[in-house]
Amino acid sequence: MAISLDFLLLKHKLRFMDFNDKVIWITGASSGIGKALALEFSKQNCKLILSARRETELNKVKSECNNTEAISILPFDLADYSLMKPIAEKAVSFFGKVDILVNNGGISQRSLIVDTDISVDKKLMEVDYLGTVALSKALLPHFISNKSGHYVTVTSLMGKFGSPFRSGYCGAKHALHGFFDVLRMEHEKDNIKVTLICPGFVNTDVSHNALTGDGSQLNQLDEATENGLPVDEFAKRMLKAISKEKFEAYIGRKETTGVFLKRFFPKLLHKVVTKSKVR
Numbered sequence: 554m555a556i557s558l559d560f561l562l563l564k565h566k567l568r569f570m571d572f573n574d575k576v577i578w579i580t581g582a583s584s585g586i587g588k589a590l591a592l593e594f595s596k597q598n599c600k601l602i603l604s605a606r607r608e609t610e611l612n613k614v615k616s617e618c619n620n621t622e623a624i625s626i627l628p629f630d631l632a633d634y635s636l637m638k639p640i641a642e643k644a645v646s647f648f649g650k651v652d653i654l655v656n657n658g659g660i661s662q663r664s665l666i667v668d669t670d671i672s673v674d675k676k677l678m679e680v681d682y683l684g685t686v687a688l689s690k691a692l693l694p695h696f697i698s699n700k701s702g703h704y705v706t707v708t709s710l711m712g713k714f715g716s717p718f719r720s721g722y723c724g725a726k727h728a729l730h731g732f733f734d735v736l737r738m739e740h741e742k743d744n745i746k747v748t749l750i751c752p753g754f755v756n757t758d759v760s761h762n763a764l765t766g767d768g769s770q771l772n773q774l775d776e777a778t779e780n781g782l783p784v785d786e787f788a789k790r791m792l793k794a795i796s797k798e799k800f801e802a803y804i805g806r807k808e809t810t811g812v813f814l815k816r817f818f819p820k821l822l823h824k825v826v827t828k829s830k831v832r
């Protein structure tokens with residue numbers, strides 16, 4: 554009995570050992586998945602840097618976390634992707650290093666291609682793709698000189714297969730997979746890791762904040778998102794995937810089978826998604 558208890562404790566310790574004394578920088582930390590990650594990470598013995606655009610919202614999240622003295626706030630807009638170098642330098646200056654960058658900030662979309670102004674496609678690429686890529690590139694010299702670093706990028710199942718009403722979003726999220734697969738290959742020699750997290754439906758304000766065809770916000774919670782995984786459960790599963798240094802993790806309910814269908818039965822997936830009432 555004593556041996557099995559020791560074994561369980563060791564297993565538990567091993568699972569979370571990775572985050573001990575680590576500095577973890579989370580973008581999109583003001584709400585939803587980013588906020589849930591901040592709360593979950595703050596239970597570990599690590600230091601956090603929380604980013605999003607709104608300083609007051611970030612301070613609210615910080616005040617709900619454990620161990621607030623080990624948390625710094627760094628507000629910025631992912632769309633200002635030419636400013637990422639000084640932002641990365643500032644992040645490193647807080648605790649002297651960054652070990653894990655969680656690229657979570659992003660916006661979604663709810664509009665048919667035919668109704669979507671090209672400025673909306675541009676905005677989705679700027680925030681979801683270029684902002685994330687520019688930030689990751691700005692931090693790369695630090696990871697290389699440390700001979701260590703972990704990029705954790707939240708894409709979506711929509712980064713693995715398409716779904717109506719999300720053309721620009723799918724484009725940006727697919728592009729992230731291309732970029733980070735190459736980064737993983739080019740910098741394995743520098744001990745740099747890449748984990749791509751692909752959420753299914755998670756109960757957050759993501760659809761509320763999604764862009765419509767003219768660039769305005771949808772301002773409503775869609776049913777599938779509302780019935781999605783509870784965000785705290787999602788965050789726990791995401792931490793597990795990060796600690797295991799997975800290449801990719803699909804976190805959701807039955808919608809994750811879409812990845813398998815796309816790979817082996819693409820025409821069946823096409824039929825299922827096209828006929829689906831879930832939006």
Ligand SMILES: NC(=O)c1ccc[n+]([C@@H]2O[C@H](COP(=O)([O-])OP(=O)(O)OC[C@H]3O[C@@H](n4cnc5c(N)ncnc54)[C@H](O)[C@@H]3O)[C@@H](O)[C@H]2O)c1
Binds near residue numbers: 586751
């Ligand atoms: N919730 C889901 O069902 C779901 C599914 C798949 C993927 N995702 C992805 O998860 C990530 C988090 O989304 P969420 O569900 O928590 O939604 P959310 O809208 O609650 O959170 C998005 C976060 O990104 C930040 N953000 C948006 N635009 C920004 C900008 N220009 N600059 C800086 N920060 C910006 C927001 O302030 C917020 O903190 C996103 O990348 C989203 O695409 C979510």
